[in-house]
Amino acid sequence: MNLKETNHEKAIIIEIEGRLDTTNFSQLEHKIMQHIDEGKINILVDCSKMDYVSSSGLRIFLMVLKKITALNGKFALCGLQENIKEIFEISGFTSIFKIYDNQEAALADF
Amino acid sequence: MKSNLFKNKGIAFRLKFFILFGIIIIFSIIMAIDYNSSRRILMHSVKQNATNLALSTVHSIDGVLEAAEKIPDNLAPIIENSEYDEKNLQSFLKPIVRNNQEIFGSCVAFEPYTYAKDRYFFAPYYYKENDSIKYKILGDSLYNYFYLDWYQIPKMLDKPVWTEPYFDENGGNIIMSTYSVPFYKNQNKERKFKGIVTVDIDLSWLSDVIDSLNIINGGYAYLLSKRGTFLSHPDKSLIMNESIFSLADEYDDEALRNIGREMISGKSGFIRYNPIEMKGPAWMYYTTMPSSGWSIAIVFPEKELLSDLHFLFRTLIALIIGGILLIFIVITLVSSHITRPIEKLAKLTGRFGKGNFDINLPPVKYNDEIGQLTGSFDLMRKELKRYIKNLEETTAAKNRIESELKIAHDIQQGIIPKIFPPFPEREDVDLFAVLDPAKEVGGDLYDFFFLDDKKIVFAIGDVSGKGVPASLFMAITRTLFRAKAVKGESASNIVTNINKELCKDNENAMFVTFFLGILDLETGEIDFCNAGHNYPYLLQSGHSPEILKQTHGTPLGLFEDIKYGSGKITISRGDSMVLYTDGIPEAMDINGTLFGDEKLKEILQRCNPSGSPKQITDMLLAETKAFTGDAPQSDDITILVLTYYQEKHSRQNEMTLEITNHINEINKLNELTDEMCRRWNLAPSVGHKINLALEEIISNIINYGFTDDDEHIIRIEVTMANDTLKITTIDDGKQFNPVQKKDPETLDKPIEERQIGGLGIYFVKQFMDHVEYSRKDGKNILIIEKNIRN
Numbered sequence: 001m002n003l004k005e006t007n008h009e010k011a012i013i014i015e016i017e018g019r020l021d022t023t024n025f026s027q028l029e030h031k032i033m034q035h036i037d038e039g040k041i042n043i044l045v046d047c048s049k050m051d052y053v054s055s056s057g058l059r060i061f062l063m064v065l066k067k068i069t070a071l072n073g074k075f076a077l078c079g080l081q082e083n084i085k086e087i088f089e090i091s092g093f094t095s096i097f098k099i100y101d102n103q104e105a106a107l108a109d110f
Numbered sequence: 111m112k113s114n115l116f117k118n119k120g121i122a123f124r125l126k127f128f129i130l131f132g133i134i135i136i137f138s139i140i141m142a143i144d145y146n147s148s149r150r151i152l153m154h155s156v157k158q159n160a161t162n163l164a165l166s167t168v169h170s171i172d173g174v175l176e177a178a179e180k181i182p183d184n185l186a187p188i189i190e191n192s193e194y195d196e197k198n199l200q201s202f203l204k205p206i207v208r209n210n211q212e213i214f215g216s217c218v219a220f221e222p223y224t225y226a227k228d229r230y231f232f233a234p235y236y237y238k239e240n241d242s243i244k245y246k247i248l249g250d251s252l253y254n255y256f257y258l259d260w261y262q263i264p265k266m267l268d269k270p271v272w273t274e275p276y277f278d279e280n281g282g283n284i285i286m287s288t289y290s291v292p293f294y295k296n297q298n299k300e301r302k303f304k305g306i307v308t309v310d311i312d313l314s315w316l317s318d319v320i321d322s323l324n325i326i327n328g329g330y331a332y333l334l335s336k337r338g339t340f341l342s343h344p345d346k347s348l349i350m351n352e353s354i355f356s357l358a359d360e361y362d363d364e365a366l367r368n369i370g371r372e373m374i375s376g377k378s379g380f381i382r383y384n385p386i387e388m389k390g391p392a393w394m395y396y397t398t399m400p401s402s403g404w405s406i407a408i409v410f411p412e413k414e415l416l417s418d419l420h421f422l423f424r425t426l427i428a429l430i431i432g433g434i435l436l437i438f439i440v441i442t443l444v445s446s447h448i449t450r451p452i453e454k455l456a457k458l459t460g461r462f463g464k465g466n467f468d469i470n471l472p473p474v475k476y477n478d479e480i481g482q483l484t485g486s487f488d489l490m491r492k493e494l495k496r497y498i499k500n501l502e503e504t505t506a507a508k509n510r511i512e513s514e515l516k517i518a519h520d521i522q523q524g525i526i527p528k529i530f531p532p533f534p535e536r537e538d539v540d541l542f543a544v545l546d547p548a549k550e551v552g553g554d555l556y557d558f559f560f561l562d563d564k565k566i567v568f569a570i571g572d573v574s575g576k577g578v579p580a581s582l583f584m585a586i587t588r589t590l591f592r593a594k595a596v597k598g599e600s601a602s603n604i605v606t607n608i609n610k611e612l613c614k615d616n617e618n619a620m621f622v623t624f625f626l627g628i629l630d631l632e633t634g635e636i637d638f639c640n641a642g643h644n645y646p647y648l649l650q651s652g653h654s655p656e657i658l659k660q661t662h663g664t665p666l667g668l669f670e671d672i673k674y675g676s677g678k679i680t681i682s683r684g685d686s687m688v689l690y691t692d693g694i695p696e697a698m699d700i701n702g703t704l705f706g707d708e709k710l711k712e713i714l715q716r717c718n719p720s721g722s723p724k725q726i727t728d729m730l731l732a733e734t735k736a737f738t739g740d741a742p743q744s745d746d747i748t749i750l751v752l753t754y755y756q757e758k759h760s761r762q763n764e765m766t767l768e769i770t771n772h773i774n775e776i777n778k779l780n781e782l783t784d785e786m787c788r789r790w791n792l793a794p795s796v797g798h799k800i801n802l803a804l805e806e807i808i809s810n811i812i813n814y815g816f817t818d819d820d821e822h823i824i825r826i827e828v829t830m831a832n833d834t835l836k837i838t839t840i841d842d843g844k845q846f847n848p849v850q851k852k853d854p855e856t857l858d859k860p861i862e863e864r865q866i867g868g869l870g871i872y873f874v875k876q877f878m879d880h881v882e883y884s885r886k887d888g889k890n891i892l893i894i895e896k897n898i899r900n
Contacts, residue, residue: 022809023776052798054805055870062866069861083798090876091869092857 003031010110011042011074013103016050020057029060036064041073044106048079058091065097074098078106120453122445129441130434137430141423148419153393156415157380160395160408163323167331167406168399171319174212175272175289175311175401181206181213182291182307183270189218189307190293194225199234200245206309207236207243214238214278214286214312217248219255220305231255237310260288261306268292268303272402275313275335277350285313285341285350287402317342317349320406328388328411336403338370361386373398373405385409451480459487467495515550515578520774522551522581525588527558529782530724530766534789538631538683539566542723543750544731546693552746553580553622554691555588561597564631567604569595570750571624572643572691574665583620587612587666591626601626601639602662602676609641609663613670621667625689627752634683634754639676641666644695647711648679649686649719649726655711658687684720686753688730693747697734700741705734723751724766765789765828770821771812771843779804782826790830792898799877800835803894806870807839807848815843815890834879835896840889847883848874848892 001024002017012035020028035043043064047053061077068075078100080088088094100106119127185202192198199218206216215237225232231249238244248255255261264271270291278286290308294301320331320342333341338353348357354370357363365383372379378397385392388411396407454472461469471488474481523545531540543556553573560566569591573580587608594607605626612622623643627636638658640646642665648656662675681687690710697705713733717726727749734747767782769775783801786792792800808824816822825840853875854868875881880895 019780021776021805022813023773052801054802054809055867055873056809058869059866062861062864065861066864066866083795086795087802087873090873092859092864095858096861096864 001027003028005031008044008107010107011044011076012040013044013046015046015048018050019052020050021052021054022056025056025060028057029063032060032064036067036071036073041068041071042110043068043073043075044103044110045075045077046079046103047077047081047084048102050084051081053084053087058087058093061093061097074110076100076106076109078102120449122442122449125445125449126438126441130438133434133437137434141426141430145419145423148422149416152415152419156393156410157395160380160393160410161397163325164331164395164397164406164408167319167323168397171316171404171406172399172401174315175399178210178213178309178311179270179289179401181210181216182289182309185218186291186293186307190295190304194220196234200236203234203236204243204245207238210309212311212315213309214284215308215310217308217310218305219248219261219308221303222256224304260290260308264290264292264306265303274337274339275341275350278310286310287313313341317346323408325408326410326414328414329409331406331408334370334373334405334407336374338374341404369394369396369407372396373407374403376403376405382412389413448480451475451484455480455484455487462491462494465498467491467498512550516772518578518581519547519550520770520772522547522585523770525585526556528767528778529785531764532558533560534763534765536631538755539629539752540723540755541568541750541752542727544727544748546731546743546747548693548743548746549577551578551581552576553584554693554746554748555584555591555622556689556748556750557588557591558750558752559592559595561595561628565597565628566631566752567595567626567628568689568750568752569624569626570643570689570691570748571622571666572693572746572748573622574620576746579618579620583612583622583667587622587624595626600676601628601637602674605639605641605662605666605674605676606672609666609672609674610670612667616667619668621665623665623691627687629681629752629754631754633680634685635678635680636687637676637678639663639674641674644690644692646690647688647714648681649688649714649717650682651684651719655688655714657711681754683754683756686717686719686723686726686751688714688726689750689752690730691746691748693743693745694730694734694749696745697738697747698741698744699738705737709733709737720753720755723753726751726753763830767826767828768823769808769826771816771824771841772821773809773812775812775824776805776809779808779826782828786828786835790835790898792835796896796898800837800896803874803877803896804837804839806874807892807894810846810848810870811839811841811843811890815841815846817844830898833897833899835898837894837896839892842889845885846890847885849881849883 001019004015004017006013006015014031016028032043045061065075076098079102080099088097088099098109100109185206188202189199203216203218207213215235217233217235219233222230233248233255234245235248236243236245260273263273270289273288273290275285275287278284288308288310290306292306293304295304296302316333320333321344323331325331330344332343334354335341338355339350340348340352340354341350343349354373355367358367358370363386366386369381369383373396376398380393380395382391382393384390391412392409393412393415394407394409396405398405451472458469458471471484471491474484526545527543530542533539541558545552545554545556547554553576554571556568556570558566558568571584571587573583573587590608590611594611595604605624608624624641625638625643625646627638629636639662640660641663642661645660646658648658650656658677658679660677662677663672695705695707695710713730717729730749731747765782765785767778769778780801783797783804786800787794787797804826808826811824822842827838827840829836848871851871853872854865856864874894878894878896880893882893884891
């Protein structure tokens, strides 16, 4: 997994590339928590290049969403691949996450 | 009790306690001895004094009495030799009364009709009355003197006698005693009693004599008559009215009665007794006067006698208590002076136990035991500090090495083929292998790959030694094998090339036994080279296992310039070749017995050569493990089995993967899934779901299945039949049935109520067509199934 970060004026954009699983989820967790600790609570995760996610990764998304919602910030996802979308649906995540088709659509809402 | 008393007390307390205890004991013994001997001396002197006092009193009283006795003693012979004439008698008697102050009266009493034939009574008597001397003749019907004691007793006894003292009512109401001397006359040559000569003594002076005795406070003296009557006593009412016996009766005092008996029987003594009238015991000296037979008793109250002694001892006790207090203070000062540094040291060294070694010990003033102790402690402190620092560094280094070893283990396991069957698309050949290092990392290796479509090269090796150096050498060997085993090269050339490279810069002179074979799958010919390795076995249907007893040179890494030879053998389809390292024949049981080649051969005999290589490997490994039992594994164990199948051998629709309970092993699941997709042409979405299900199951086992830190094997078996993929996971962790686990209840809830976690198992159930759990032989067995065409 590779994590790429962009500092957009509206939000921090984190791009996940590759597999997000039980062996590497803590990297993402650290990265996002660091931003939250610094007060950057508008975060967009671009999943267009993420081709695998397991429950460990979903756990991080849910945790971050809870935290940022409590702080009145905004957390959104975009560019989910078909396989990933299916997992989100089964988990009931589509109803609680703001999910956009691409970065542009997401940033318009921030 | 004792241990409780001293348990939490310091040395100073014990020192004080024992010294004071000792001093008190010693002083008490000295006091007791001193008191007893002082008392004995005192009593001796008291007895002496009392005796002297009594004897001098006796002497002075006797003096008076003896003087009085002489008068009638002298008068009686005179009367015996003279005529009985009243005038004559008067001339004797009157001067006696007149001239002797202590004589109250004197009398000559005659037997009836002795003085004259007509006189029944005749007793001329002079006596004192109101400072004048009176005369009368005693004897009439009222005063019949013949029956009175003073007349009758001497007459009967025929000797002079002092009478019992008595009140003389006739004479003037005074106490007196009469000394009577009988007189006789010789008639017809016969001595005949004629009468009595008496003197009366006034005894009032006796009281004065006794009372004037100088006796200590509370003491007194008294005089007893021959019958025990009191003649003198401080209590005047007792005089002549009571006797010692009547008093004893009154008080019912047997001791007093005994004393009385002793006294009137004429004995002397110094005794201790308890007088009724006194509080506490008293001492008494008594003795009897020789003349009158009277007894004198001198009584001293013991309390008074010993009062000086007691005063002396009270003073002494006060002094001793004062002394002990002084000693106590001195001991306290001395002991605290001695123990303060020890206490300080104890308090400071107590912190050592809590791991604080940076404290400074109290400075050493004297080079005494405490000084030496402090020195020793300081040395110990420094040594301990150094040691602990050392230990911390060593432990840190050890932990680092352990974690590095763990990684090395994973790397080493990663560089050998682990997915079986390795070439499922090939129907003509199958291989199976295990590598079980004795330590985290080992020096055994195996490897195989296709040189081209019809030639497969396979190798097994065993590096000298064990552990990290061996594993590094093994990695080099395996890399060289991959590099040098190229298409077209013969077995001998490959081995020769590998050896050449290994010998370069091999300063530690490590070596590796090596067997390399190239199987031509068209002809069944094996071109092989054995560089000092265990001989492989050839299993052929209908034959005993055949040992391939050929060597083509020394182990690799020893001599650079060796040109290795090679051997050739042709095997038939259905035959298997079994390669192993010496971990098998040299496996030892708990008694040190070797597994041995015979047993190896015997086991291989039972194997089906055309069964699967996995069966042969499993059987051999199981037999070896059963043989060693609980004995620790002494060497790396590696087995590689190659089976050369019929061309129409059914496709191997199975895969096996064994991983350890380390989270990084999860990555192998991805490779396994990729292999499944490739082999069975699975849709990416199906592969994705299988990968997800596998990760959730295995990460669950790795994260929560084991309560110890040991390494555990998790086995994954995959089979494909009738378009249904069946994956079985087997682990020896704690019992966990994911089928029974409830699905998360908050899937449709708003974010605030959503649970974090619990999704993994839910995914497995959602994505798989069938999930089945069982527990067998302490192992969790989970089967998941997925129809790949749906």
